[in-house]
Amino acid sequence: MLIALVMSGFVAALAAPALYHFFPRFAGRLCPLLPLALCACLLALVGQISAETPLLFSLPWIPSLGISFSLYLDGLGLLFALLVTGIGFLVFLYTPAYMGNDVRLGKLSGWLFAFMAAMLGTTLAGNLITLFVFWELTGLCSYLLIGFDHEQEESRRAALQALLVTGIGGLALLAGFILLGNISGTMELAELLGRGDAVRSHPLYLPALLLVLAGAFTKSAQFPFHFWLPAAMAAPTPVSAYLHSATMVKLGVFLLARMTPVLGGTDAWLYLVVVTGGITMLTGGVLALLRNDLKQILAWSTVSALGTLMLLLGIGSPVATTAAMVFLLVHALYKSSLFLAAGAVDHGAGTRDITRLGSLVKSMPWVAAGAGLAALSMAGLPPLAGFIAKELLYEAKLQAPLAPFLITTVGVVSNALAVAAGILAVWLPFFGRGGDPDLRPHRVEIGLWLPPLVPGLLGLGIGLFPAPVGQWLVAPAVAATRGEPALVNLALWHGFNPVLQLSLVTLGAGFALAALRGPLLRKLPEPGNRPVWGPEHLYGMLLSGLQGFSARLTLTLQSGRLRYYLMIVVGVTVVLVGFTFLTGSGELPSSLPRPDGGIHEWLTAIVILAAAVMATVTRSRLAAVAAIGTVGYGVALIYILFGAPDLAMTQFCIETLSIILFVLVLHRLPQFTLLSNRATRVRDLLVSLSIGGLMTLMVLMAVSRPLSSHISTWFLEQSLPAGHGRNVVNVILVDFRALDTLGEITVLAVAALGVYSLLKKRHKEES
């Protein structure tokens, strides 16, 4: 059943484009049914599963690599899967209305289905590798969806940026998972969750933790990797609502919750996660207020919320975990509502600029109702769910094991910033008096106003009746995260305690910030499109630096000059071989076998050497060819001296023929011109001497001991009786090793073919 839950989305992804192509009218109504059905299935499971009795499914995938395809559904997975399918339902309802008659609707739906399936796979994965596979698939879907408007350069840039930032984290995560697997001896979640102590006491714990955190932080847009998320707003609004606020960006949070029983609870965990979360929370909150674009405000406030979630998981106490799970749910509800509302505003009014929007409540009352409820939840006002979440947040922060005062202060500030962001994103556009009179906002259809309204109402419902949610959804998730049974009693009213006082302070500060924002913004310099400092700037510099560096490096290495290539190849070989020589047993031949023949051997050697030198120094091509020929003839003489007249005859033939051919070609060409200077020539001399010297040394070493005659005696003995030939060399060539000869004949034939093809080409060009 679990596998059907995950895989149905992939099937739908393949079917959706065809569906839209053949039944454009019904496709838009059919698509939301799948997430709705999945959501209903999951709801039916609520109450049946817990940390002790998770639903398991396992299939051997690559047994020889020890990898299985496992799924694992416990309270944590259930909470996330419900969010994925529930918000998925709203998004699928919304998308056809938002896109209108766009022909790309089928493709968009297909990718959204693939994304939903990948998300379900990640959240329900029961094996680290299974998890990683789906994790990367979500990133890929995100790339294709951010770049949906791919003719805009900005979209392509944002898509690639998101892919690279999360991709780097993904690779770190992979390494972390493999380390975890090596440490604990298992990749199966069900087994891994019970081996936390062994993992935490292992010397490789810290590297594994850092790698896993890198994966989680990039995916969940934590500082300093946060910048890809606001840029990803280039995607169509349904995509932003679904991927980049409600679900995919929460995967990092999910991962840390999932890994808490294995990796959590140490000082390293506490400091790293709390500090990163805190910085992100504050950065996102501040930057949200500096934006005028609705989606940008929402994106930055999402960054801030993700920081809050990280911080809570970093603290890791029971109340902090509860707060995290409640806030996760609440945030997904209000943020998806706000994004969907922003899309409706964009659709109805034609702009998302809050300085031009106002009084939208008249033209789109239902959207305003949904967004209003969501904003109240975001601000944490009773009786909305956001209030409960904020109370829990403050309670957790006040009890934090690390600098509770500082954390609480930062929390108050960032919540006040969230209040202000809510005012900006909802109050001003929908209920504010201002607005551009030229805008003529029109009413929007039900597909655009219902989806933002539903999560807003859900927020209200949960706020009024929090207990069942706490008991059935939050408690199992907390239990799964903490690895121990948890009791969660959610209530709207806790009395007039310090937490409530903090809430009041927050509200006041939020209103003040929203009021002060306008004057403050006018004082600040006009922000450009891209920041001139900060992580995003660094990313841009790194990328262009990489581009420049690789271009320079490649120009240096792949210079296009054969001479340098040869020099490097020969030089490196000489160094490597020479190094082996020197570090080896160093058996340099102490006494060389001296030529015993006398003067004629010496004379031959001198002729060969002199001719070789002549070939390199002469200015005349013909002389060079003649000198090379002399070398060859000298070598042939040596063959004769050592009793191999047949070889010598072959050599004479080849040398003569080559010289004739050379002369025929070369006599038309001018003399060599001296293009190189003295230093180059000295360098070339050194390179050639080094390789020549090395070869000489190797030959001397090889002949310093008696040559092994392992198989050669067999050839001598068997040539006549078995091969029926007295000429051993011939028998070897045509019989014992005939396959070699066949190959060499082929070489000659092909060479002839090559010459013919070149001549033919030349002939054709001339005629």
Added chain:
Amino acid sequence: MRHLFLFLPLLIPLVTAVLGLLAWNKPRLQRMLGVCGTATLLASAAALLVTVLKEGIISAQAGNWPAPFGITLVADIFSALMVLAAGVMGLAVSIYSLADTDRHHESVGYYPLLQVLLLGVCGSFLTGDLFNLYVWFEVMLIASFVLLAMGGRREQMEGAIKYVALNLIASAFFLAGIGLLYGVVGTLNMADLAVRLRAVPHVGTVPVIAVLLFCAFSIKAAVFPFFFWLPASYHTAPVAVITIFSALLTKVGVYVLIRIFTLIFIQETSTGQPVILAATIFTMMAGALGATAQPELRRILTFCVVSQIGYMLMGLGIMTPLALAGSIFFMLHIIAAKSALFLSTGIVSRLTGTTELARLGGLYHKRPLLAALFLVPALSVAGIPPLSGFWGKLALIQAALGTGHYLTVTVALGVSILTLYYLVRAWSEIFWKKRQGTDNDEYHHVSPTHRRQMLVPTVLLASVSLLMGIAAEPVFRLSLLAARQLLDPGSYISAVLGVRP
């Protein structure tokens, strides 16, 4: 019968080449011969693999002269897998060539040359004799040189000359190494060499020869810093030619490195581990950085070929069963995925008349299938799960982390992201970007027959990469079996010499 299976992968291309030459002025017949010949080769390769799986390592003696005196042909799982890959690639490229080859190439023996190239490749995979290996290298070299130069354009000649000059250096080193080794050990049969060298600690000349041969094969395999010939020449050739070059030629180099250094020079492999891993690291980086710097698709892909060689060498550097299996799996993966990339590049170039990224664009809506055919293998090469490249990298990284090679892991992962960057950027430029100029919707006409002939092999190879990812188990199990055989040279030796040392 099983001896026949060892000879068939040599006989079939040779006979097809000869028949092709006999049908000199009949291009239609040559084309048919090309497709039929490679299809038969593929079938015989499959039969060989089945035989090896059933009976273990098999060997045959050419001319029935007993080993180690004659020439031995040997097939274990690794070589049988590689011959199978050669068969698949031969068939794919032969079909693709039907649409892609121009008249001039056909009239000067393009199809027979392709067969000669396959002959050299299969010979290198199957031979058990070091000098015979040299001969097959020469066959490959001359066939590839003529294929490179036969277009006769200036840049092609320049590329071909660089190609042949550097490869001849490799041949010279190889030949010198063989000569010295024969002088020292007195045999050329690889199993016999292994026997005679495993008994004694390697001192004096043997390690030196090993290093010389390592350099020779590294040039063939385009390992850093010996890879210059590859980016200097590949991009000048027609797409079908580069595809088969990139799929098979460098792989022969890697195959031989793995074969020689797991069979003969085992002692040098463990002492030389830092050098091998350094070569791995620098090859990966140099190739990836080179590809990042290129503005033209074919150059990007040729540098990418270099970069991926590094991963294949990693297994040899780590030398555990998992690592070697990872290398073998990776080789099979990259042959399919990279070739699919090259072939779809060919289609792009055919449609638009260019491979300059700046002049491409707008194909996403017009040719969605092509967009997928480029994206899937690109992601596979970058190692995105669940495509084939991921599992190869996973095995290698798992092996490297398990043995504590953290630097290698870091570079391997970093190069992965770099690969993702330059390939996805290229994809986005070709398919997503708006095409510059007024003729936005104008593409060259491609006849339906040609379209089929180009699409079929591309789809085939892309789906191989996809299937090797989603259902990786069969291929990975084979790779693991092959790796275990490689790490147990005794079985190879006894299959050749008949006695277990």
